[in-house]
Amino acid sequence: MTAVRPWDAFTSAEAQIRTMVADPRWQGLSVPDRAHVLAARILVTPDGDRWLFGAHARWYLHDPGDGHWHLAPPPRGTRARPGRHPAAALPPDVIPDGPDFLAEPGSTQSFVGPDVSAALTEQLRVLVRAAGRKSELDYPLTAFDEIFASDVPSTVAAVWGTIMWCAYAPAFDGNERLITVFGEYLRRSLPGDEWVRWLPAPPLADLVTLVTERARGGRSRAALRLAAVMADAAQVLLSDTRFRPRALALLTMVEPVLREPGLDATLEDDEAVRRAWLRRCPARLCRALLGETDREAHFSHAVYDLVEALRFMPDPRMAAATYLADLSDSRGGLPARLDHRLRRAYEELHRAGLTGTSAGESTEPDGFPVPGRVLTRPAPVMEVAPPDRASAAAVLGAAYATGLAWGGLTGAKVPERGLAGQAALVRRLIHERDDDHF
Numbered sequence: 001m002t003a004v005r006p007w008d009a010f011t012s013a014e015a016q017i018r019t020m021v022a023d024p025r026w027q028g029l030s031v032p033d034r035a036h037v038l039a040a041r042i043l044v045t046p047d048g049d050r051w052l053f054g055a056h057a058r059w060y061l062h063d064p065g066d067g068h069w070h071l072a073p074p075p076r077g078t079r080a081r082p083g084r085h086p087a088a089a090l091p092p093d094v095i096p097d098g099p100d101f102l103a104e105p106g107s108t109q110s111f112v113g114p115d116v117s118a119a120l121t122e123q124l125r126v127l128v129r130a131a132g133r134k135s136e137l138d139y140p141l142t143a144f145d146e147i148f149a150s151d152v153p154s155t156v157a158a159v160w161g162t163i164m165w166c167a168y169a170p171a172f173d174g175n176e177r178l179i180t181v182f183g184e185y186l187r188r189s190l191p192g193d194e195w196v197r198w199l200p201a202p203p204l205a206d207l208v209t210l211v212t213e214r215a216r217g218g219r220s221r222a223a224l225r226l227a228a229v230m231a232d233a234a235q236v237l238l239s240d241t242r243f244r245p246r247a248l249a250l251l252t253m254v255e256p257v258l259r260e261p262g263l264d265a266t267l268e269d270d271e272a273v274r275r276a277w278l279r280r281c282p283a284r285l286c287r288a289l290l291g292e293t294d295r296e297a298h299f300s301h302a303v304y305d306l307v308e309a310l311r312f313m314p315d316p317r318m319a320a321a322t323y324l325a326d327l328s329d330s331r332g333g334l335p336a337r338l339d340h341r342l343r344r345a346y347e348e349l350h351r352a353g354l355t356g357t358s359a360g361e362s363t364e365p366d367g368f369p370v371p372g373r374v375l376t377r378p379a380p381v382m383e384v385a386p387p388d389r390a391s392a393a394a395v396l397g398a399a400y401a402t403g404l405a406w407g408g409l410t411g412a413k414v415p416e417r418g419l420a421g422q423a424a425l426v427r428r429l430i431h432e433r434d435d436d437h438f
Contacts, residue, residue, distance in 0.1 A: 009080035010051070010059070013041055022099045034095050036087040044083030045075065049341070052085075053093040053301035055206065057101045058304060061339045069094045070339035071304045073311065099283035104248055106288075107241040108305050110171040112196055113389045113429040116178045116240060123236045125181045131155035131229060132185065136303035138222055142213040143206040145187075152185045154210050158226050161207050162233035166246040169404070170199040171418070191416040197425055198418040201404050204292050207250075208274045211257075215265065224261050227254045242397070247287040252285065253277035253374055294411040299337065302405040306398040307342070310412045312387055319384050321345035323399045325355040326419040328412040391430065396425045 020037065029037070043051045050062035051074050061072035062085070069091065106115070131153065139153035148157055159183060164170050172179050174194040190246060192198045198312050207230060214223035234250045237243035257263050264273050281289055290298035306323060308438075310316040324346055325336060335343045335350075386392035399422050403414045418426075 006077075008076055009043055010053075010074040010076050010078075012325040013043055014053050014059075017041060017096075018057065018101065021096045021098055025094075025263060031092055031095055032087065035090040036097060038086045039087040039090055040082075042083050042085045043080040045078050045080050050085060051080070052090070052094060054090075054101060055096050055100055055190040056301070057096070058301075060094050060342065063340045065340060071300045072339040072341070073304060073308045073316070076311075078408050097283070100286060101306065102284040102287060103239070103287050104245040105392070106168055106245040108309050108398040108401065109167055109242055109390065109393040110169050110400060111167070111176055111242065112171055112396060112426065115176060117175065118177075120236060120239055120265065121177045121181070123220050124163070124178060124233065127229070127232055127236070128156060128159050128181050131159055138219070139214070139226070140164060143209045144202070147187060147190075148185050149187045151400070154214075154226060155229050156182070156185050157212055158207070159233045161202050161210070162230045162247075162250065163205065163237065163243070164199060166234060166237050166243040166250060167209060167241050168199070168246070169401040170201055171396060171400045172197045172199060188360075193417060195430055196418060198400065198416065200414075201291070201328040201408075204277065205270060208270055212264075212270050212273050220261065224258065226387045227257045230254050242257050243286065249281050249285045249288040252282060253280050256280055284375060288319050291405065295335070295405070299402070299405040303338065303342070304397070306395070306402050309391070309394040309398040310384065312391060313382075313384065315345075315382075317342045317347075318345045319382055321349055322354075322382050322384070323402065323419070323421045325349045326421045327403060327406050328356060330411075331410075333410065334406075373410075384424065386428065387427070392425050392428050396422055396429065399425075 017038070022104040026034070038052060038054060041053070052060045052062070052069060054060050054069075058071055059074045060069040062069055062072075067089070121336070132155075132156045134153040136151050136153045139155050141148055141150060141152055141154050141157055143154070144161055147160065155322065163178070174192065174197050179190070179197060190197045190199060209355050211223045211226050213231075214220075214226060216343055231251060231254050234247040234254075237247040240253075262274055267273050267276060278289060278292060286293070287301065291303060303320070303324070308317050309321045310319040311334070313319040321342060324334065324338075324342075335346055340345060346355070380413060384394055399419065400414075407414050
């Protein structure tokens with residue numbers, strides 16, 4: 001007999017609201033009417049916290065101090081009762097518009113542990129080889145020149161840029177075949193070490209520049225070819241959920257250019273083209289673009305992903321706080337961006353002098369010391385012990401994505417060898433990789 005899951009107030013409320021938002025009549029409601037419907041379905045836990053399932057099909061926690069609603073995964077399994085809330089007090093940004101509930105599901109997993117499939121890698125290898133046969137005179141490198149040698153054609157950079165832009169968290173196994181395909185074109189060693197390559201997430205502007213530079217130079221066919229290379233790479237990436245949401249978004253931006261080559265010809269500069277690309281993306285994919293359109297919201301969603309990835313822990317928020325403690329926050333702006341539960345956990349670490357712990361850290365796993373280097377790191381506040389490889393990869397990806405989102409928001413640099421708290425996860429994953437490293 002199949003086991004029946006115990007009833008959960010949060011799961012039940014979520015199902016009800018999903019049904020309402022999916023109803024065609026939802027689109028005909030005014031924002032105040034939608035707020036009234038949602039306010040009647042707020043849940044209150046025994047500790048007095050108020051929870052709302054709202055925009056982007058995610059949960060929000062009410063801060064009793066300042067009245068703000070913060071993105072926060074709910075404490076599923078906790079008793080909760082309905083609790084009304086003034087509909088007028090609900091801000092518009094927590095109220096679903098409908099398409100945001102249709103967001104493409106993705107994965108927070110890093111590329112350490114579970115490799116990219118051999119079939120996907122082979123398709124991209126063929127694409128890179130074809131791109132590498134183009135002339136750098138016809139396709140000069142106008143972006144990604146910190147990655148590639150000067151004689152590398154921009155067609156190769158277009159494939160690389162597409163992969164990195166589409167990746168949820170571009171932390172790759174140092175021996176990942178998808179990365180080694182580019183080995184002969186690299187200008188220098190990639191950031192990180194032989195165990196993990198902590199790669200930067202490029203802005204959409206870098207991809208746009210590759211196309212617009214050729215168009216401005218009167219090389220419209222070359223510009224079209226670069227857009228086609230991006231579309232081809234994104235199409236291949238759709239089969240991996242770690243790439244899929246942003247790959248879909250990129251396809252919706254570049255495919256119109258392929259169908260109508262002169263579409264962006266009258267736009268005055270690269271930024272105007274970037275904005276035009278973003279406008280083409282349908283509302284259901286808007287969350288995939290938050291890193292380009294709303295960095296505050298992008299960081300909040302990354303923190304949400306991190307807490308969710310840690311749901312196997314007895315106290316997911318304290319576990320998440322240990323990763324947030326790695327972030328450089330010299331201006332003290334981080335706590336105010338957290339929900340009050342997570343803020344308390346973070347401030348507890350701050351009072352203990354355990355925040356800003358990334359300086360001088362290394363990611364080499366135990367058992368693989370680097371000669372001449374002494375590894376020093378503070379004693380862990382809480383050991384994160386994922387139950388399996390998939391969970392460990394999800395936490396590592398979410399933690400790295402959070403660091404990148406914080407850097408995009410504040411300008412804080414992510415250390416070339418990653419953030420300190422991720423080292424323990426690397427040690428767990430390094431022996432469970434798909435490739436034969438030794």
